[in-house]
Amino acid sequence: MQIGFIGLGLIGGSIAKAVRRVHPDAKLIAYNRTQEVLNQAIRDGVIDEAAWDITAAFGSCDYIFLCVPVVTMRSFLKQLKGIIGPDTILTDVGSTKGDIHRAVSELGLDACFIGGHPMAGSEKTGYKYASDRLIENAWYILTPGGEVPIDKVSAFSEFVRSLGALPLLLTYEEHDYITAAVSHVPHVVSASLVNMVHDLDGREEYMRTIAAGGFKDITRISSSSPQMWEEICLANADKICTVLESFTRKLTDFRFAIRNGNREKLRLYFTRSRDYRDSFSDEAKGPIRRDFRLYMDITDEAGAIAEVASVLADEHISLKNIGIVHNRDFDKGVLRVEFYEDETLKRAVNVLKQKDYRVYV
Ligand code: NAD
Numbered sequence: 001m002q003i004g005f006i007g008l009g010l011i012g013g014s015i016a017k018a019v020r021r022v023h024p025d026a027k028l029i030a031y032n033r034t035q036e037v038l039n040q041a042i043r044d045g046v047i048d049e050a051a052w053d054i055t056a057a058f059g060s061c062d063y064i065f066l067c068v069p070v071v072t073m074r075s076f077l078k079q080l081k082g083i084i085g086p087d088t089i090l091t092d093v094g095s096t097k098g099d100i101h102r103a104v105s106e107l108g109l110d111a112c113f114i115g116g117h118p119m120a121g122s123e124k125t126g127y128k129y130a131s132d133r134l135i136e137n138a139w140y141i142l143t144p145g146g147e148v149p150i151d152k153v154s155a156f157s158e159f160v161r162s163l164g165a166l167p168l169l170l171t172y173e174e175h176d177y178i179t180a181a182v183s184h185v186p187h188v189v190s191a192s193l194v195n196m197v198h199d200l201d202g203r204e205e206y207m208r209t210i211a212a213g214g215f216k217d218i219t220r221i222s223s224s225s226p227q228m229w230e231e232i233c234l235a236n237a238d239k240i241c242t243v244l245e246s247f248t249r250k251l252t253d254f255r256f257a258i259r260n261g262n263r264e265k266l267r268l269y270f271t272r273s274r275d276y277r278d279s280f281s282d283e284a285k286g287p288i289r290r291d292f293r294l295y296m297d298i299t300d301e302a303g304a305i306a307e308v309a310s311v312l313a314d315e316h317i318s319l320k321n322i323g324i325v326h327n328r329d330f331d332k333g334v335l336r337v338e339f340y341e342d343e344t345l346k347r348a349v350n351v352l353k354q355k356d357y358r359v360y361v
Contacts, residue, residue: 004064005030012067013130066092097172115143136164138285180239183287
């Protein structure tokens with residue numbers, strides 16, 4: 001098996017590392033804008049060959065992963081068109097799928113393109129943050145071009161599964177509609193909530209002061225890259241606007257129920273949303289990165305936080321953040337402790353429970 005990578009950043013590097021771990025005999029070749037990354041990947045034993053350009057070496061690949069920013073994908077497709085062999089499958093990892101599928105159709109590449117979107121990420125980008133476990137247990141959406149033979153789709157789906165991800169086959173239109181609802185519009189709403197508080201706050205900035213804690217948590221996604229979200233909104237404008245219309249109707253329904261004192265409607269809206277939300281899985285990674293945090297009760301005495309930190313340090317569990325929650329409208333527990341990964345969070349919960357702390361996850 002020979003696999004090519006165009007772009008070896010966070011996502012490309014993570015997939016390459018996963019391939020190297022699961023399929024040690026595969027031959028991996030990569031192109032990246034900055035050559036130092038390729039040198040590092042060779043030193044790490046992750047890739048076998050560094051390509052300094054889009055060369056004929058990519059022609060004999062079984063799969064070529066395009067892992068560059070969405071806006072640059074089209075130019076690489078054009079270059080690859082004249083190089084790839086008859087059995088090569090091109091795939092990408094972009095967060096929106098309509099634009100790349102349109103480019104693929106225009107270039108006549110529908111028979112060899114399977115769009116992909118691994119729903120995994122991190123706050124940090126670049127090869128040095130790539131991990132062979134990043135896509136593990138994450139939904140990995142596949143959007144095959146209409147002309148790709150079914151056995152090639154099945155084989156690629158199995159390949160993705162072999163890397164520990166959870167393949168899910170959709171059309172590219174379905175992908176863009178679904179991600180508009182569960183990722184893109186939530187980012188727009190979160191930005192609007194934060195901007196609303198910014199605009200309504202008075203000179204004393206009381207809103208900003210007590211926004212620490214729960215409000216900060218529910219708008220966490222507003223700390224993402226403005227440039228990336230600007231691009232995603234423009235790339236998926238139609239689907240985002242359709243979903244936003246539905247959301248605006250929901251807000252209007254709420255406003256009417258509140259204005260008219262319609263207790264029954266309000267109870268219904270809140271109950272439906274609670275029950276539906278409680279049915280969501282905690283197991284698989286979705287399009288919005290999770291927060292790995294717990295809340296816990298501690299006694300109000302000097303040294304209580306230090307004691308928690310030392311219990312965790314004794315078990316070699318590293319913390320990302322620790323702090324008192326002053327506004328507990330949204331949360332149980334006085335202390336909020338944040339970790340880098342799910343596995344560390346789970347270990348911390350066990351350790352703290354063994355020490356008889358009351359922990360909420
Ligand atoms: P990254 O910055 O870590 O990696 C991008 C890579 O592309 C780098 O190696 C960079 O050198 C290269 N690159 C950038 N501009 C280029 C250009 N003009 N020409 C050639 N190469 C260029 O970013 P990433 O997070 O790995 O994102 C890559 C792709 O993955 C994007 O299409 C993004 O939509 C998608 N994606 C990202 C996430 C995430 O959370 N980071 C999640 C899912 C999908």
